Amino acid sequence: MIIEWLKTQWHFSAVLTAVVAGVILGLVAYASLFERKIAAWCQDRHGPNRVGFFGLFGWRLWGLGQPIADGLKFFVKEDIVPAKVDKPLYVAAPAICLIVATMGFAVIPWGGVVDLDGDGQWDVRCQVASLDIGLLYLLGLGAMGVYGVVLGGWASNNKYSLYGALRGTAQLLSYEIPIGLAILVAVLMAGSVRLEEIILAQVGEGNCWYAVKHPIAFLLLWAAMFAETNRMPFDLPEAEQELVSGYLTEYSSMKFSMFFMAEYTHMIVGTAFLAVLFLGGWHLPFIPWLQPESTSIFAMLCKMAVMIGKVVFFMWLYMLVRWTLPRFRFDQLMRLAWQKMVPAGIGLAGVAAIVVYIRGSEMSLWREVALCWAGNVAVVVVAVLVSLLARQRGDRVTGRQGNLPAVPAAGSGA
Amino acid sequence: MSPTVAYLLYALFALGGAGVYLALPRSQARPTHVAGLLLGAGAIVGGLMLLGTYVIAPSSTESSTNFFFYLFSAIALFAAARVVTHPKPVYSAVYFVAVAVAVAALVLLQGAEFLAIALIIVYAGAILVTYAFVIMLAQQTGVSVYDTRAREPFAAVVLGFAAMAAIAGRIADPNALPATALAPATASLVAGAGEAPVTPDAGAEAQAGNTISVGWSLMTKYVVVLELAGVLLLVGLVGAIALVKKKVPRDVGVDPEAPLGQIGKEVEPF
Numbered sequence: 308m309i310i311e312w313l314k315t316q317w318h319f320s321a322v323l324t325a326v327v328a329g330v331i332l333g334l335v336a337y338a339s340l341f342e343r344k345i346a347a348w349c350q351d352r353h354g355p356n357r358v359g360f361f362g363l364f365g366w367r368l369w370g371l372g373q374p375i376a377d378g379l380k381f382f383v384k385e386d387i388v389p390a391k392v393d394k395p396l397y398v399a400a401p402a403i404c405l406i407v408a409t410m411g412f413a414v415i416p417w418g419g420v421v422d423l424d425g426d427g428q429w430d431v432r433c434q435v436a437s438l439d440i441g442l443l444y445l446l447g448l449g450a451m452g453v454y455g456v457v458l459g460g461w462a463s464n465n466k467y468s469l470y471g472a473l474r475g476t477a478q479l480l481s482y483e484i485p486i487g488l489a490i491l492v493a494v495l496m497a498g499s500v501r502l503e504e505i506i507l508a509q510v511g512e513g514n515c516w517y518a519v520k521h522p523i524a525f526l527l528l529w530a531a532m533f534a535e536t537n538r539m540p541f542d543l544p545e546a547e548q549e550l551v552s553g554y555l556t557e558y559s560s561m562k563f564s565m566f567f568m569a570e571y572t573h574m575i576v577g578t579a580f581l582a583v584l585f586l587g588g589w590h591l592p593f594i595p596w597l598q599p600e601s602t603s604i605f606a607m608l609c610k611m612a613v614m615i616g617k618v619v620f621f622m623w624l625y626m627l628v629r630w631t632l633p634r635f636r637f638d639q640l641m642r643l644a645w646q647k648m649v650p651a652g653i654g655l656a657g658v659a660a661i662v663v664y665i666r667g668s669e670m671s672l673w674r675e676v677a678l679c680w681a682g683n684v685a686v687v688v689v690a691v692l693v694s695l696l697a698r699q700r701g702d703r704v705t706g707r708q709g710n711l712p713a714v715p716a717a718g719s720g721a
Numbered sequence: 722m723s724p725t726v727a728y729l730l731y732a733l734f735a736l737g738g739a740g741v742y743l744a745l746p747r748s749q750a751r752p753t754h755v756a757g758l759l760l761g762a763g764a765i766v767g768g769l770m771l772l773g774t775y776v777i778a779p780s781s782t783e784s785s786t787n788f789f790f791y792l793f794s795a796i797a798l799f800a801a802a803r804v805v806t807h808p809k810p811v812y813s814a815v816y817f818v819a820v821a822v823a824v825a826a827l828v829l830l831q832g833a834e835f836l837a838i839a840l841i842i843v844y845a846g847a848i849l850v851t852y853a854f855v856i857m858l859a860q861q862t863g864v865s866v867y868d869t870r871a872r873e874p875f876a877a878v879v880l881g882f883a884a885m886a887a888i889a890g891r892i893a894d895p896n897a898l899p900a901t902a903l904a905p906a907t908a909s910l911v912a913g914a915g916e917a918p919v920t921p922d923a924g925a926e927a928q929a930g931n932t933i934s935v936g937w938s939l940m941t942k943y944v945v946v947l948e949l950a951g952v953l954l955l956v957g958l959v960g961a962i963a964l965v966k967k968k969v970p971r972d973v974g975v976d977p978e979a980p981l982g983q984i985g986k987e988v989e990p991f
Contacts, residue, residue, distance in 0.1 A: 443838040450846020
């Protein structure tokens, strides 16, 4: 009976929304604990390990109660609104950030199609909304996400916040271009902007993940994702050491927390996006339940688990990178986007177009992969040659570091 | 459409114009802006009712679509009025974003998904962010009086609303339109393919998906226009770079005693 009710896509989407919202909010809360644990591991510390569940049996459970305590703390702390802020925009900014970040979950295909009653015909998609413009929807949300940063920074009426907002705007606008170009590679290969069709084009007989076909495009998208989510080494809008906390400086209590939830939500959407575009979404090779042919409810749950597993894996990488790479300087950030990533992205999109043109309707997988690799290697070779030539021609960039006094050599006794 | 309706339409535009005129920001605070907003709101509601009664109702059957059409139209019109009447430039920019998003929703209701999302990405996402950027840099603290008052409110309102009334009267006159333009099925196709006239195979492509049909018509029928637009953008890009590019002296010797922070020295690329 409940199966019959769920067979309507609308009903299924409603249930899925509730489930995904719950899982994601949980993930967001535990992502903060995860991040602190990873940070502690990188720095050879213990990390938060005191808070259990209300003193349950006197166990501490590796600090698993910490996110709950943090959430409670954020709710009951004093919510300070500084006197000279522009109040409507100051209040709206964190809400815009969080709403826009959360809306992205609507189009992510979590578990393919499902056959609920076992009659061999699939009934519903395990996806809240199957849009004809799925990918563009995500890009549009990314574009709207800038407003949370820029309005929050301006409304705070604080120079540091404004600098953070300006940096954030320039950075997000710049890195949208390499993201768009890397996405174009996947779209060209799949011939569709529907996310579920992009997955289907990567799985099954004679297909493989686009990360295998276009490794450089995958790396490009992945690196640009770091910038789009304001994570290290691209966290210039927040940059604690330079800007206090950038556009977050004047926020406290739950508003501050909303910005942080938005950042983690953004990371989760971004990694899910990456998994769908280049890593086959819910697919793993050689496992029967994770193929598009298997549509049982059990297979759906397995697919969702794989999808979330991929997301968690990339979240882990995000957190490792945070403690591995130092922050860029702003001119380095801009040069990386406009002089390195955008030309490489244009080259890769061209490669993908040529591959699609040559392969026609029938070409064996091995030849196609070889063709893609040849194109990717060609782009890398051209990039290296161009930068070597530029260096040889003596092109210089300006910056402060030329004027820094020479560091005395170690042991010189200076 | 009977002449009465046309005069009603013009009267509504006059009402809206009066409302906007009263609500425009002045050098001294005046209590007229509330009355202006009320008048404007009346004009918006009346205009939508007129539109619903005489233009939409005969050709549409779905009431839910109608509800969202009225909702987003009202949001778009209100936000558009606030763009010109709000005294703070940043809020004007934010209302402009609201206009772009509401119009995108209206386009979406017509079935033109690609156009809607392109509107959001290009207008709300890129162009308006740079607007907001500039306004915020100029207006960080203390709003100057010159930026917050309307220069020629009366002339602007009369000209703007007269032009809008003329265009609206022309559109609302059924004799002036080609016969196909108001049929809902073709209207969505027209919106989806830009200004493309509807062809039979375009209908088949629309079944395959709006994005695909837009792509087909851009890449076959309008390929010359598309390429020309691309070249135009490229020229703009080159021009912008040529305007702002500064020649950096290459052979300035590095003086180790020079003070920190001096610009124009050379370093290795990272």
